[in-house]
Amino acid sequence: MFSQFSAGQIRGFLILIWCVVFALQQEPIRLFVQYAGFTFLGILGAVFANATGAGGGVVFVPFFNQMGLSPSATVATSFAIQCFGMTAGAVTWWRFHLAQSGDNVQAIEQFDDSAAQYSDAQRTETLHVQQWQGLYPVLLLSIPASVAGLLTAQFNPSWFGALAQGDKLHIGFGVFSILLAISMFLMVAMTGRSTLKLRLRPLDSILLPIICICGGVITAYLSIGVGELMAVYLIMRGFNVTFSIACAVILSAATVWSGVVHHVMISQAVYWPVVLFAGPGAVIGGILAKRLVLHFSPTHLKLFFASWILILGASGLIF
Secondary structure, three states: OHHHOOHHHHHHHHHHHHHHHHHOOOOHHHHHHHHOOHHHHHHHHHHHHHHHOOOOHHHHHHHHHHHOOOHHHHHHHHHHHHHHHHHHHHHHHHHHHHHHHHHOHHHHHHHHHOHHHOOHHHHHHHHHHHHHHHHHHHHHHHHHHHHHHHHHHHOOHHHHHHHOOOOHHHHHHHHHHHHHHHHHHHHHHHOOOOOOOOOOOHHHHHHHHHHHHHHHHHHHHHOOOHHHHHHHHHHHOOOOHHHHHHHHHHHHHHHHHHHHHHHHHHHOOOOHHHHHHHHHHHHHHHHHHHHHHHHOOHHHHHHHHHHHHHHHHHHHHHO
């Protein structure tokens, strides 16, 4: 579906919508002066989220906490911004998947017929292309499970309401960030040590839904969780880093869209002036993130962001 429109057409349509919404605001000049800086926050959060598979909440939650937003407003606003950034990233990765699948069918067939003629580098690249055929099974297993976990947490007052009170969001975010950072360090250490896997095993078909249900619950509480857990799991299982990040981004996009309805219709805690400017920034970041992954070493990216998450998590527990 996305391949029917050029990138310029999609971006032009989004800019037009934003201009119409902005023009309908009261005192648009004052609004621009006061909140335009949040555009850069959206770019930063979305670049991080879509380049690593970690949700943009890793950036948004501590920032909104320093602003003094309530836990419910922090989570709700983070969800709304991620609907922009994760969707842009998901569309970008999906178009990349279609290009990989369409442009390399002949290369795959030639590889199967005459693999001996390929160098090690060519063989590895072709195997990476083949692995994208596993995108559909991964998403079919993960998205329904993640949405089910998230909605269960959101619409169960004894879970969601209790966590949103006091300092529990602050503490939960810090603990999860530290655990995520440790997992990412382990993920980097394990990358390249095992044979590259091209398809899911029966064990994966059992564990992925379980992991995504748990991740959906965590995402409902913290606005991050399910994408990170799945990316870490896939890479530790031996899947390609780029493929794992793309799966995590698409899964996160579907999850935040299913969860934002609760915050718009029920909690009504979204801080819309911030979303108005951070949202477009997140779209830009979501588009740029894929280029970072493809042009820079995934290992260096993972190490940098894992260190950053560790610092954010530790500061969240200390301050």
